[in-house]
Amino acid sequence: MTSIEAHVLQPYKYGFVTDIESESVPPGLSEDVIRLISAKKGEPEWMLEWRLKAYRHWLTMTEPTWANVKYGPIDYQAISYYAAPKQRPKVESLDQVDPKLLETFEKLGIPIAEQKRLAGVAVDAVFDSVSVATTFRAELAKFGVIFCPISEAIREHPDLVRQYLGTVVPTNDNFFAALNSAVFTDGSFAYIPKGVRCPLELSTYFRINASSTGQFERTLIIAEEGSHVSYLEGCSAPTRDENQLHAAVVELVALDNAQIKYSTIQNWYPGDEEGKGGIYNFVTKRGACRGRNSKISWTQVETGSAITWKYPGCLLQGDGSIGEFYSVAVTNHRQQADTGTKMIHIGKNTKSTIVSKGISAGHGQNTYRGLVKIMKGAEGARNYSQCDSMLIGDQCGAHTFPYIDVRNSSAIMEHEASTSKIGEDQIFYCKQRGLSAEDAVSMIVNGFCKEVFKELPMEFAVEAQNLLGISLEGSVG
């Protein structure tokens, strides 16, 4: 291992387990299990039917194998599809939340107790299959903003959920989306009414704790005409030898002139140095820019998971709508990531920007896979794509698969790509100016990721900094 790698390959800091009594359904997947989940959530009949339909379709599907990742077969009957802390606290009052849960989230840097919670950020804290607390709900309600666990939204706001759920990512979209539709347990729901600029950052923190379970969360965000919202998502899991499946679906809907900014810091347990354990992160995220001049922006910093399979995309339906994707994906040790985006230009004068930064170290394999599709009617569409890869050490790999499908000749497409390597010469140059090797690596990685980090909200920029062990001082502000 080179001195450079030593500074990058840091141990996972969030691998602890919370010792809490939990209730889970036995491993296995069947219609009965789905009925059980639905019953536990107190769901209306239509929701159960929706799930069962998805499940029946899933049974006819096969797991995708086209991604540039390798893993053994997943036994879907060996997974428990529901786990929750016992004596589920009443979310109406944060004082009643189990202190162990409060402590867990505090340890993760997500304090949710009244007196400690982050200013300016409303947090929905999801622990295994349930949301355990959502902060600032009353404050948000004053603005008409709904921010709650999706299980609650299904009960309390069924019309909104029914109108939008599955309209961006249909239940039969792909294998993992179908599975999620059948068994999803919790996640967040946000609704921003017409003309409202959401006064707080909305945030969900997902924590896997129980073993032998999968986490299947579902998030739905609706931004009405002229509204703005910034949503942050974080996650982590204990250090375990087993692989755990996380298959989420996120759907965003932006109406006329609405803007959604969705940021993710993905820090699931990545497995150990030999590649044992770690989360399989198989996620479908998509936003629909339905309205004119609407905008959806995805920013992701992917540092965790044994395997990442994730392509947050935008359907640019409204004329003049804008889709953005800014990504930093880090693969260390034996991690594998196949990630990128899909930008589908449907409306006229639609615009998309893709900036992808892949960093590979150790034996990590990092693949960018992106599709830019300009439909026939998308007159005047523009895309700019930039894919940069950085290699640290000589055992890792970087791969780029850009797919471009243009069906309207007025489109303007730009694509740039680069591959670079942190070299001893770069480190030596920094050292010769008095910087330590650690600061030098930080600076070089930081500079490489700058275009993405500057898109992150401040609260998350700091977390990204901690995650990559790097100083953000030079790249923010």
Added chain:
Amino acid sequence: MTDRLLLEIKDLHASVEGKEILRGVSLQVRSGEVHAVMGPNGSGKSTLAQVLAGHPAYTVTGGSVRYDGKDLLELDPEERAREGVFLAFQYPVSIRGITNSYFLRSAVNAIRKHKGEPELDPLDFLQVLEDKLKAIGWDDSLMNRAVNEGFSGGEKKRNEILQLAVLEPRLAILDETDSGLDIDALKTVAEAVNMLRSPQRSFVVVTHYQRLLNYIVPDYVHVLAEGRIVKSGGKELALTLEEKGYDWVKPEGAAVS
């Protein structure tokens, strides 16, 4: 000029990838002196510069280097830098996304921290930077660009000298700072270096051509051939070399590649 000995190299041997390049270099540099080290390609000039700065690719196989009373070879490259050893690189690397100004401030603060001085915040640093630029008569056009990214050859060399000006080393080693510069750029760089000469600062100027020494006039000139200093003298030696070529000082029976 003081008599204080700043750098004392004794019988220095160094190799790269098992091949011996320096074969017994000895050199003494006092505070405030400017020493030129000249020599044909492959003579070991750049190796000497890199070894003094502590490049990991070179292995010191014998001899000693004392700097300001310390064993220089015992220090890590970053410690040498913080103690005031500066190398102006022949081929400076670029660092994407990091502005020159941020890079330099980090370097200044690493050095200040080492000296037990308070670190400079961005505003304080800006003031320091402006003063330094003014002193050497340059503008700040390079400061907000990423470190050496997309710089022309001349800009890179200027940037090295600018860093020298801001970091205020006691020993500045210039490794072929003249290479790739046209005459105007050479003059600009040399004038800045001359302004940075002081009784507290010594220079080791490594160069292939005498041309640079018309502008940076050295106190001493040494000729390096096959890893040894084969001739030393005053500034006139450079002119003699220019006239007679390196064959004139070639060691007995040796082939200069």
